Amino acid sequence: MGKRVEKIKEVTEEEWEACHPFNKRITNEFLEQQHLSPQTLRQYQSSLKIFFRWVKDNCENKSITDLKPRDALRYQNFLMSRDLSSNAVKFKRSSVSSLCGFIELYYNEDYPLFRNIYNKKIPNPPRALRNEKQPLTKEELDLLVDTLKEREEWQMVAYVMFSYESGCRRSETAQLLKEVVTYDKVKDKDGNFKDYYMTNSIRCKGKGREGNVRKLVMGDAAMEAVKKWLEVRGEDDCDLVFVKKTKDGKVDPLSPTAFNYWCHEIFSEIVGRRVHPHQLRSTRATHIVAIDGKDIKTAQKVLGHKSSETTQIYVIRDDDDDIDDAF
Known part of the structure; x- marks a missing residue:
């Protein structure tokens, strides 16, 4: 690992x-x-x-x-x-x-001779991937979800399915509200239901205090997983989907760092190699483009990138795919 x-x-x-x-x-x-x-x-x-x-x-x-x-x-x-x-x-x-x-x-008046200690002469550290960027395969994702279901870890199932289908970051996952289970599917201009839901407004990565506020998308599998978790969880006063229970029985919002622990300590053991939260985002982009055959702009819309060039970084394809296409 x-x-x-x-x-x-x-x-x-x-x-x-x-x-x-x-x-x-x-x-x-x-x-x-x-x-x-x-x-x-x-x-x-x-x-x-x-x-x-x-x-x-x-x-x-x-x-x-x-x-x-x-x-x-x-x-x-x-x-x-x-x-x-x-x-x-x-x-x-x-x-x-x-x-x-x-x-x-x-503080220029107080320290007129002070200059940034990180000047241009100090080189940036060489770019090196701490871990290989390898998204989960369909089989690995299925194994992960099926194993968590067998263990009846319903909150973890909801986390994996929602994070994967929405392609969101861990901090965005933590903002999902319970009320989403009452939402209907999105309608087209003719009033017909589409095959996905939109979440509550979520603050996503972006400049400033407000960032880029948008609604994420998820399909039936993620919605069913969230509903199952909330059914098992029962009634409480916390409005968020992902929570932790304290020793005194109080329910508090779950910190995004908890997702790191789940991935590193639990999911990695199930899959048999290192799993990390951002990997689900890369997995979603890769599956949309390299497996489902959709255009890169489709993945771009799901992930919420302003440029498809950014999305392309998330799509990891087997080099043999390009050779196969040539012949």
Whole structure:
């Protein structure tokens, strides 16, 4: 199932409290920006805290204004030595770079000589796929769903079917409302029902706090799976489909990170190779184009991409398919 990446631990309150006062204050000011989405803010917060913990442990807990490009390079090398993916390293690098830009813009009078420590001379980490981009086959998807049904893991079945049919991201899945089971199928201009449903409005990936708000689509299989889960779950006060029950019996929204756990620890064991949440999105795009033979623009509409070129990245075809077509 491949080498397991050692995840960098989140910064504890005690560790954060020990960081340089200016670093903590400027981080909080940076995170108060209103144009950033809540999810982006959480990612920035985690990333910057990890950076300043590293500064505390490796750079004598200096203020960021006293750091040099060589320190930025050392931090990047530290991240790469932890065997993170190139995308993960780039995000942590960009979060620090964005904070530097914030200081340059708003604290220029106080620190006129300060410059972004991630300058152009520090190369980006080489692009390397942490895991091979290999979508699930139809057989693997069926095996996964059938096994979960046998185990009566109805919430997991609903998650797999909805995420696959809608082609959505994990954060979008978490926003699905229970009320969708009362929705009728979409009608065409003549009033005839189509073969799919539309969800409640969901905040999808996009710029700004509001992002790109749209309604996702799903078919009968996903709708039946959601209905089955809600039937088993019973009545409660939470409006969302995916939830967790606390020890005192309270029902709370399920964090998107729970989907990571399901994929890594449960689904991977069933399928026999690594499964991750975004893989369902790639699987959907691949099945639409490479198996069902639909146009790339069909997959583009389902996934909600502005450009079909972005969708093409998600479609993984066997190289032999192109050779077969040539003959």
